[in-house]
Amino acid sequence: GIKIIDTLIPIGKGQRQLLIGDEGLGRSALAIDTVLNQRGKNVYCVYVLIGQKRSTVVKTIGLLKEFNALDYSVIVVAEASALPGLQFLAPYAGCAIAEHWMARGHDTLVIYDDLSTHAKTYRELSLLLRRPPGREAYPGDIFSVHARLLERSTCLNAAHGGGSMTDLPIVETQEGEIADYIPTNLISITDGQIYLDRDLFTSGFRPAIDIGKSVSRIGGQAQLASIKTESGRMKLDYLQFLELEMFTRFGAKLEPGMQNAINRGRILRELLKQDQLSPVPAEFHLAWLVGFNDGCFNDVAIENISALLPGLHRYVKESGLNLDMERDRWSQEVKSFFINNKGQPA
Structure with missing residues (x-):
């Protein structure tokens, strides 16, 4: 959770x-x-x-x-x-x-x-x-x-x-x-x-x-297949982001690709934050993972991400999505949520 x-x-x-x-x-x-x-x-x-x-x-x-x-x-x-x-x-x-x-x-x-x-x-x-x-x-x-x-x-x-x-x-x-x-x-x-x-x-x-x-x-081996597929190289990418972010503290000029990696890393860091006593179900895990991998959070200000997540959680509950559905259906529903909330995917 x-x-x-x-x-x-x-x-x-x-x-x-x-x-x-x-x-x-x-x-x-x-x-x-x-x-x-x-x-x-x-x-x-x-x-x-x-x-x-x-x-x-x-x-x-x-x-x-x-x-x-x-x-x-x-x-x-x-x-x-x-x-x-x-x-x-x-x-x-x-x-x-x-x-x-x-x-x-x-x-x-x-x-x-x-x-x-x-x-x-x-x-x-x-x-x-x-x-x-x-x-x-x-x-x-x-x-x-x-x-x-x-x-x-x-x-x-x-x-x-x-x-x-x-x-x-x-x-x-x-x-x-x-x-x-x-x-x-x-x-x-x-x-x-x-x-x-x-x-x-x-x-x-x-x-x-x-x-x-x-x-x-x-x-x-302990993950659901759909979540395992979406998380993929996420841990390695996040660790690389932490290393890249160190360079920004010294005012180093970065290539566009590296800057994009840093931006995505900062989004992921905000997504991984969680309040105490608020465990979430696997369906919500899959929803934000799909949204992150599809670039849906790219146009959302970092400070607004935490306020957006409870709405995504409710949307997943009400939409009847389940872990057995195809990824295309999940992607469609998550993008629909962001469009309705003025956070259109890139």
């Missing part, structure tokens, strides 16, 4: 995708948006809060309740005042609940918020038990502790019920350093990571996902 993830860093069922970044950049917000997007999709969600403040717990429960997400979700809480043993066991309890549903043929989603706190709790327990400390005083088996938790995620075949368990572990970095001990361990265990950057956050790009440092090893 998040444009930048579904388009450039897709996540598939049974995958382990790490949410990584400094505190306060929206890691938990991404996880909550993902839970909200599962409504009506027959996916059972488990949200595990490990060592969080009571105010954070209350806020998370309130948001999920407000959007009726508790109808298909379970929250496992071991708040900051809980005993270290309970905090250590919380993610395993959440995993067991999800495995119970998975064994009965359901698709499940598990959020671990967050495993940095879980690692610190396990370090505390190990030091109390006088186990030999290793790097940064963590016990030597900290890697296997997280590996045996996260590697439970899978997709079962029909003979075993056909269920799945998708994990979204969250880990905190300090000053954006992803090479620290626990983040490095988790990156090696998971199937990819979504990295949130403070500079992007302060510049107003939300969600503040750094596309260059984010990766999904499942890639296009």
Whole structure:
């Protein structure tokens, strides 16, 4: 339901995708948006809060309740005042609940918020038990502790019920350093990571996902065929745009082709912005992708794009478009929307 993830860093069922970044950049917000997007999709969600403040717990429960997400979700809480043993066991309890549903043929989603706190709790327990400390005083088996938790995620075949368990572990970095001990361990265990950057956050790009440092090893295999076709080389083109944009800061004179690439990159950057608690369906993803690839946004001022998108979303809903229709039909309907809104395609 998040444009930048579904388009450039897709996540598939049974995958382990790490949410990584400094505190306060929206890691938990991404996880909550993902839970909200599962409504009506027959996916059972488990949200595990490990060592969080009571105010954070209350806020998370309130948001999920407000959007009726508790109808298909379970929250496992071991708040900051809980005993270290309970905090250590919380993610395993959440995993067991999800495995119970998975064994009965359901698709499940598990959020671990967050495993940095879980690692610190396990370090505390190990030091109390006088186990030999290793790097940064963590016990030597900290890697296997997280590996045996996260590697439970899978997709079962029909003979075993056909269920799945998708994990979204969250880990905190300090000053954006992803090479620290626990983040490095988790990156090696998971199937990819979504990295949130403070500079992007302060510049107003939300969600503040750094596309260059984010990766999904499942890639296009997790995308719908139509969206995969439209997104194509978009990630590579966007990264090239970011490099080209650096030259403009020095007043370099650019060729028309390079200037056009920069203009399209700025349009795409505006399209990828998204407010919190507003996941969007796959049909809307396909609509703006078709519009972007057909040049429909080229004549729209950058500052007007965000105001235009809600109208496009409503138009797609009302027009009865679905993902099985031919691209020509989608292109025709999207161009019709822009013509009616005085944003004629180039």
